[in-house]
Amino acid sequence: MDNVVGKKSGLTWAVHISMAVLVALWLFPTLGLFVSSFRTADQISSSGWWSSLSTQERQVPAIRVAGEEVEVDGRFVIEGRLFEATNASVSAWGTSSTAPEANAPGAVADLGDGVTLTVAEDGAYVLSSPVSTEGTRLPRIFSTAATPPEFTLDNYRAILFDPENVDGMAKAFFNTLTVTIPATIIPILVAAFAAYALAWMDFPGRALLIAAIVGLLVVPLQLALIPLLKLHNDIGIGKGYLGTWLAHTGFGLPLAIYLLRNYMVGLPRDIIECAKVDGASDFQIFIKIILPLSFQFLWTWNDLLVSLVFLIDSTGETTVMTKQIVELLGTRGGNWEILATAAFISISVPLLVFFAMQKYLVRGLLAGSVK
Amino acid sequence: MSPALQGLITIIIGVGGCVGYFYFSNLFLDKVLYPASGPNAGRNINRANMIRPWLFLMPALIALTIYLAYPVFETLRLSLTQRVAGGGYEWVGFDNYSKMFAEPKFWEALSNNMLWLIVVPALSTAFGLLAAQLSDRIRWGNLAKSLIFMPMAISFVGAAVIWKLVYDTRPVDQEQIGVLNAVWLAFEGGPMSVLFLKIVPILLLLGFAGAVALVAWVFIRPLVKPAGPVGGGTVPLRLLVGAAAVWLIFTALRSAFGLATVDLPYGQPQTWLTIPFWNNFFLMIVLVWIQTGFAMVILSAALRGVPEDTIEAAIVDGANPFQIFFKIKVPQIMGTIVVVWTTITIVVLKVFDIVFAMSNGQWETQVLANYMYDKLFRANDWGIGSASAMIIMLLVTPILIWNVYNARKEMR
Numbered sequence: 001m002d003n004v005v006g007k008k009s010g011l012t013w014a015v016h017i018s019m020a021v022l023v024a025l026w027l028f029p030t031l032g033l034f035v036s037s038f039r040t041a042d043q044i045s046s047s048g049w050w051s052s053l054s055t056q057e058r059q060v061p062a063i064r065v066a067g068e069e070v071e072v073d074g075r076f077v078i079e080g081r082l083f084e085a086t087n088a089s090v091s092a093w094g095t096s097s098t099a100p101e102a103n104a105p106g107a108v109a110d111l112g113d114g115v116t117l118t119v120a121e122d123g124a125y126v127l128s129s130p131v132s133t134e135g136t137r138l139p140r141i142f143s144t145a146a147t148p149p150e151f152t153l154d155n156y157r158a159i160l161f162d163p164e165n166v167d168g169m170a171k172a173f174f175n176t177l178t179v180t181i182p183a184t185i186i187p188i189l190v191a192a193f194a195a196y197a198l199a200w201m202d203f204p205g206r207a208l209l210i211a212a213i214v215g216l217l218v219v220p221l222q223l224a225l226i227p228l229l230k231l232h233n234d235i236g237i238g239k240g241y242l243g244t245w246l247a248h249t250g251f252g253l254p255l256a257i258y259l260l261r262n263y264m265v266g267l268p269r270d271i272i273e274c275a276k277v278d279g280a281s282d283f284q285i286f287i288k289i290i291l292p293l294s295f296q297f298l299w300t301w302n303d304l305l306v307s308l309v310f311l312i313d314s315t316g317e318t319t320v321m322t323k324q325i326v327e328l329l330g331t332r333g334g335n336w337e338i339l340a341t342a343a344f345i346s347i348s349v350p351l352l353v354f355f356a357m358q359k360y361l362v363r364g365l366l367a368g369s370v371k
Numbered sequence: 372m373s374p375a376l377q378g379l380i381t382i383i384i385g386v387g388g389c390v391g392y393f394y395f396s397n398l399f400l401d402k403v404l405y406p407a408s409g410p411n412a413g414r415n416i417n418r419a420n421m422i423r424p425w426l427f428l429m430p431a432l433i434a435l436t437i438y439l440a441y442p443v444f445e446t447l448r449l450s451l452t453q454r455v456a457g458g459g460y461e462w463v464g465f466d467n468y469s470k471m472f473a474e475p476k477f478w479e480a481l482s483n484n485m486l487w488l489i490v491v492p493a494l495s496t497a498f499g500l501l502a503a504q505l506s507d508r509i510r511w512g513n514l515a516k517s518l519i520f521m522p523m524a525i526s527f528v529g530a531a532v533i534w535k536l537v538y539d540t541r542p543v544d545q546e547q548i549g550v551l552n553a554v555w556l557a558f559e560g561g562p563m564s565v566l567f568l569k570i571v572p573i574l575l576l577l578g579f580a581g582a583v584a585l586v587a588w589v590f591i592r593p594l595v596k597p598a599g600p601v602g603g604g605t606v607p608l609r610l611l612v613g614a615a616a617v618w619l620i621f622t623a624l625r626s627a628f629g630l631a632t633v634d635l636p637y638g639q640p641q642t643w644l645t646i647p648f649w650n651n652f653f654l655m656i657v658l659v660w661i662q663t664g665f666a667m668v669i670l671s672a673a674l675r676g677v678p679e680d681t682i683e684a685a686i687v688d689g690a691n692p693f694q695i696f697f698k699i700k701v702p703q704i705m706g707t708i709v710v711v712w713t714t715i716t717i718v719v720l721k722v723f724d725i726v727f728a729m730s731n732g733q734w735e736t737q738v739l740a741n742y743m744y745d746k747l748f749r750a751n752d753w754g755i756g757s758a759s760a761m762i763i764m765l766l767v768t769p770i771l772i773w774n775v776y777n778a779r780k781e782m783r
Contacts, residue, residue: 011692012508019505019515022498026519026660029533032550036536045541048548182385189389194431197424207782209428214778216439218771220721222740223760224438226753227445231437245385250438253431302526304724309748322528326728329532336536336548343532347525354524358517362668 036340038151044336057091057146059100065117065127065138076132082123082143093119093143100142111139119143155341169342172324176301176346178241179311179320183248183300187256188293190249192286195260210261216254224251225309232310241318244311251306252296259368263292266367292364294357298350321346389430396426443764450757467754477759479735480742483651484766487722487738489619490652492715494659496708499666503674504696506667516671520664527661527724534657535729538643552640559637568635573627580623587616647735654736657725662718666711673707674700713770720766739763 035049043052060082067080082090092101095109095117103109105121114130117139125141127133159169197203198210228247237243267289275285300306304322311318319327325342332338354361400422405415450467452460471477502519506512522530539549547553558564590612644650677700685699701708723740730736732745739759747756 015505015508019502019509019512022502022505023515023518026522026663028550029537029660030521030525032536033533044548045545047546048550048553049536050550050553178381182382185386186389189386189393190430190434193393193427197427201420201424201427203421203424206424207779209432210782211775211779213435215771215775216435218717218767218774219439219443220717220740220760220763220767222721222723222743223446223764224442225760226449226747226757227442228438230445241381242385246434247438250434253434254439257431298524302529304526304528304727305744322526322724325528325532329535329728336539339532340536343529347529350524350526351521354521355517358520361523362520362672365665365668366672 033340033344036336037155037344038153039337040152040154041335041337043150044340045334052149052151055146055148057144060143060145062097062140062142064140065125069132069134074130076129078127078133078138080125082119082125082141083145088123088145088147089121090119090123090143090145093141095139095141097142101144117141155337156345159338159341159345169321169324169345172319172321173345175318176320176322179244179248179307180297180300182241182245183252184294184297186245187249187252187296188290191253191256191260191293192290194253194257195264198257198261199264210258213254213258217258219254221251221305225305229309239311239313239318241311244307247306247310248300248303252299255368256293256296259292259364260290262367263289263363291357291360292367294353295361295364297353301350392430393427397423400426446757446760446764449753450761453754463754467758471755471758476732476737477742480732480737480739480759481762483735483737484720484739485615486651487655487658487719488716488766489615490655491658491662491719492712494655495662495666495715496670496711498659498663499668499711500670500701500708502663502667503671504700507671507674516667519667522661523664525661527657527722528728530657530661531725531728534653534660538653540640540642543640547640551643555641558635564635564637569630573630576623576627576630580620580627583616583619583623587613587620590616644730644736645734650730650734650736654725654729657729658719658722662715666715669707669711670704673704677703713773717767717770720763739766 032049035052036044039049039052063082065078065080067078070077070079090105092104094100094102095111096102103119105119108116108118110116115128115133117125117127119125119141123143123145127138160173161170162168163170198206224247228243232238232243237246272285275288276282302322304320304326307320307323311320312323321342325339325346328335328339328342400419405419405422406412409415449460451462451464453463453467455461502516506515506519509515525533536548537550538552539547540552541547541549547556558568590609594606594609643653681699681703682695685695690698721740722738723744726732726736726738726741727744732738732741739762743756743759743763746752746759750756
C-alpha cells in the first residue's frame with residue numbers, strides 16, 4: 001500500500017524473505033514426517049530425513065562375499081552384488097575395516113594366494129580364486145557408495161494392507177470413519193434446524209437461548225467426562241459407538257449452532273430467493289450453508305479424549321487411529337517407519353478435506369469466533 | 372459381518388433417525404395436530420408456527436442440557452463427595468479440594484498451565500499477526516497462508532508425532548535424525564554459538580520482561596497516580612495483572628541469568644523433553660504451531676477491514692510502514708486480537724492430547740487437563756478428578772461471562 005503515493009518500499013524484499021522463512025518453519029516438521037514415511041527403517045535410523053532428498057555418500061555396512069561358486073577357465077569365481085539398488089554407485093571399497101577405502105571401483109585387489117577381488121562401480125563384485133574357496137572364510141567388502149534418493153511404499157503396504165500386522169491401522173481407520181461420519185452429520189443436522197429457528201423464527205426466549213449457547217461454547221468438555229460416563233452406564237449404553245456419537249453431538253453443538261446462526265443472520269433472504277430463481281434446489285442451498293461446518297469433521301476425526309472415554313473398552317476392538325498412534329508412541333517409540341506412516345495415514349484425510357474445503361473453513365472460523 | 376458393513380448400517384440408522392425426526396414431527400404438526408385446512412385453518416397455522424421453533428430446537432436443547440449443562444452441576448456435586456466402597460457417595464465438603472491442594476503435582480500442573488496460558492496465546496497471536504500482515508502484501512500470500520493454516524487440520528496426536536521426530540535423540544556416536552539435535556550439534560562453543568544461544572536469547576528474555584513491565588504499568592498507573600476516579604470494579608483485575616506481571620518478569624530475569632551463567636553442554640545430544648522447565652516450552656511450540664494459522668486467518672480478515680482512508684491519511688502524514696502497522700492498524704483491530712487471544716486461551720485450558728502423547732506429564736510437564744485425566748482414569752479418584760475439572764471451569768468462567776456479555780451487547 002506504500003505504492004499509493006508512488007513510493008516503492010525497500011521493505012519488499014524483507015517481507016518476501018521473512019514470509020518464506022515463516023512458511024518453511026511451519027512446513028518443515030510435517031515434511032519431515034511425510035518424507036520419513038517413505039523410507040525404510042534402516043534409512044531412517046542411519047541418516048536424517050533431510051539428507052534423503054539429495055544424493056548421499058556414505059559407508060555401506062560391510063558385506064561378506066557369498067554366492068554360488070562357478071568354475072570358469074580353471075578358476076573358481078563367485079559373483080554377487082553389494083546392494084540391490086541399481087542406481088547407487090561405489091566410490092571406494094576395501095577388504096578390511098582399517099582401510100575401507102583402499103581401492104577404486106573397477107580395481108583388482110590381490111588377496112594373496114592368487115585370490116583376486118574386484119568391485120565394479122555399480123556394486124557388482126567378482127571373487128576369483130585358483131582353488132575352490134568352498135568351506136573357507138570368504139572376505140568382507142567395505143564400501144562407500146553414493147546413493148541417490150530412494151523411497152519405498154512398503155511402510156504403507158505393511159500398515160494398511162497387511163492383515164497379520166498387529167500395528168496395522170486398517171481396523172482403526174474404519175473405526176474412525178464409523179465414529180466420524182455420524183458424529184459429523186448428526187450434529188450438523190440438529191444444529192442446522194436449531195440455528196434456523198434461532199436466526200429466522202421469532203419466539204419468546206430466543207435471546208436468552210442464544211446467550212446460553214454462547215456460554216456453553218467455552219465449557220470444557222473435561223467436565224462432562226465422568227457424569228456422562230456414569231449416565232451412559234446407568235442407561236445401558238456403556239462404552240460404544242452410540243455413546244460416542246451422542247457425546248460428539250453434544251460437544252459440537254454449541255459451536256455449530258452459534259456459527260450457523262451467525263452465518264444465517266448475515267445472509268439476506270433475497271440472496272436465497274435469487275438462488276432459487278437461478279434454479280438451485282433447497283437441498284443445494286442447504287449444503288452451501290452448512291459447508292463451513294466441515295470443521296466438525298476435522299474435530300471428530302482428530303479427537304482422542306472423547307473416544308478414549310466413551311468408546312474404547314478393554315478389548316481394544318473399537319480403537320481409533322489417534323489412540324492407536326498414542327499406543328505406538330509407547331511401544332514403538334523408536335520405530336519411526338511405523339510411527340511416521342501411521343501418523344501420516346491419520347492426518348492425510350483431514351489434510352485432504354482441509355485443502356478441498358479451505359474457503360468454507362475460513363468462512364466458518366470467521367463466523368464462529370465470538371465477536 | 373464385516374466391520375465396514377456394520378459401520379455403514381449403524382450410520383444409516385443414526386442419520387436416518389435424525390432426519391426422520393425432523394421430517395415426521397413437522398408432518399405430524401402440519402397434517403394431524405394443526406392442519407392448515409378446514410374451519411380453523413388460520414388459527415391452526417398460527418399455532419403451528421408457535422410450536423415449530425421448539426420442534427426445531429428440541430433435539431439440540433436436549434443434547435446441550437444432557438451433555439454440557441447437567442455435567443457442570445454433576446461435576447460440582449461429585450467434587451464435594453467421595454465414593455464409598457460398595458457403591459454410593461458420601462458428602463465430604465471441601466475435602467477433595469484440600470487433598471488436591473496438598474499435592475505438589477497439582478501445583479506443578481497449575482503453574483505450568485499459567486505458563487501455557489501466557490506463552491501460547493501470546494506467541495500464536497504475534498506470529499498470526501505477523502503472518503497476516505506479511506501475506507497481505509505479497510503475491511503468493513494466499514499460498515503462504517494456506518500452508519501456515521494447514522497444521523489446524525492436523526490432530527494434536529499427529530502433531531505430537533511430528534514434533535517427536537523433530538525432538539528425537541540418538542546416542543552421541545550415531546547420526547542424529549531429529550532436526551533439533553542436528554542443529555544443536557552444529558554449535559560447538561565458538562563465538563557464533565555464544566551469539567545465537569546466549570546473547571540473542573538473553574536479549575529476547577530481557578525484551579520480554581520489558582514488554583511485560585510496560586503492559587503492567589499501563590494497568591497499575593491509575594492506582595498509583597489517580598488522574599481521575601478509578602473504576603472500583605477494575606481494581607482486583609489491575610492488581611491481578613500486576614501480580615502476574617511481577618511473576619513473569621521474575622521468571623524471565625531468572626531464566627536470563629541462568630542462561631548467562633550456565634555451561635551449555637556442546638556436542639552432547641539432548642533429550643529435549645526431559646529437561647525440566649524448558650521442556651514445557653518444547654510442548655508449547657506444538658500448540659503455537661497449530662494455533663498460529665487460526666490467529667492468522669481471523670486477523671487477516673480484520674486487517675483487510677481496516678478502512679483504507681485511515682492508512683492513506685497516515686501515509687500522507689509521512690508515517691513509515693512500522694508506524695502504520697502499530698499505530699494505525701493494530702489499534703483498529705484490537706477487538707479482534709482480544710477475540711483471538713481468548714479463543715486460544717480456551718484451547719490452551721483444554722489442552723490434553725499433546726501432553727498425553729508426548730510426555731504424559733512426566734519430567735515436570737503436567738498440565739491441569741492431563742492431571743485430571745490421571746486422577747479420573749488412572750487413580751480412579753472421581754472426587755479429586757472432579758475437583759480439578761472444577762478448577763478448569765473456574766479458569767474459563769471469566770471468559771464465559773465476558774463472551775455472554777459481549778454477545779448480548781451485540782444482539783441489542
